[in-house]
Amino acid sequence: MERQTTIKKLFHEDGIQFAIPAYQRAYSWEVESDRKQIQQFIEDIQEHNPKKDYFFGHFLFEKDPKKDSKYWVIDGQQRLTTIVIFFSCLINELENREKESGKIIDLDDDELDIWRLRENYIKRKNKFKFETVPYDNVFFEHSILESNKDPITSDTSSSRRIKNAREYICDKITPLDLSIILQWKKIIENSKITTFEVSDKVQATQIFAFQNDRGKGLTTLEKIKAFLMHKLYALSDSNDDEGLIRNVESIFSDIYKQSERVKLTEDQVLGHY
Incomplete structure (x- = not known):
């Protein structure tokens, strides 16, 4: 994985897959809220000068010890999830237009192979390129990656x-002229990012303790999790640092899963507890 790369090159790496660990908070970007991160995501694309580089921030990954091509997203999951949702909408719209009007010519005057886009960002060789947290992943695969219109419970x-997020982004893309859709594709695909890759949970924990997501700040609960993991490593005499951290991950995985099923924020849950 290159330290300085683009979204297109990141997803294009041979066999690469991304997954959100169960102990991470779930998708938290909003359409209608004080922050309106999804609206800001679209506005940033609309206002961007296509002649200049678009910077999409830093990503922290932990390499799966059992599968070389799989990476766990430690920091940047909100942005990466939104990018996958964006390409799901964009690819579906391009496929619809191809059915209606025939082949599509990209901005470089070459015919656009939409199936290659789907392979790069959605699914290749029967393997999805992205997994969200386990308790949302069936919904994500059905409604986002497979774009099924049949209703499925979002509990x-x-x-x-x-x-x-998908409804908002798709509604913004659908009425656009084809040239604008292709311009948006180019902006996101060529957007500049930096990556940092770690190979063990101890190192990931130390780094995450000092990281903050660009789009939405860490909750107090997130900070407590990071603090506990960091202190376990720093102060424990155990020879099994990763085992201790896995215990905390397991506990917080259940906390996040349950907090997503009630109409309270993470910090409200923390306050009640």
Whole structure:
């Protein structure tokens, strides 16, 4: 994985897959809220000068010890999830237009192979390129990656946020002229990012303790999780640092899963407890 790369090159790496660990908070970007991160995502694309580089921030990954091509997203999951949702909408719209009007010519005057886009960002060789947190992943695969219109229960707040994000982004893309859609594709594909890759949970924990997501700040609960993991490593005499951290991950995985099923924020849950 290159330290300085683009979204297109990141997803294009041979066999690469991304997954959100169960102990991470679920998708939290909103369409209608004080922050309106999804609206800001679209506005940033609309206002961007296509002649200049678009910077999409830093990503922290932990390499799966059992599968070389799989990476766990430690920091940047909100942005990466939104990018996958964006390409799901964009690819579906391009496929619809191809059915209606025939082949599509990209901005470089070459015919656009939409199936290659789907392979790069959605699914290749029967393997999805992206997994969200386990308790939302069936919904994510059905409604986002497979774009099924048949209703499926979205029984967590985070899955409803995913649904709202897709509806908002698709509604923005559908009425656009083809040239603008292709311009948006180019901006996101060529957007500059930096990456940092770690190979063990101890290192990931130390780095995450000092990281903050660009789009939405860490909750107090997130900070407590990071603090506990960091202190376990710093102060424990155990020879099994990763085992201790896995215990905390397991506990917080259940906390996040349950908090997404009630109409309370993470910090409200923390306050009640």
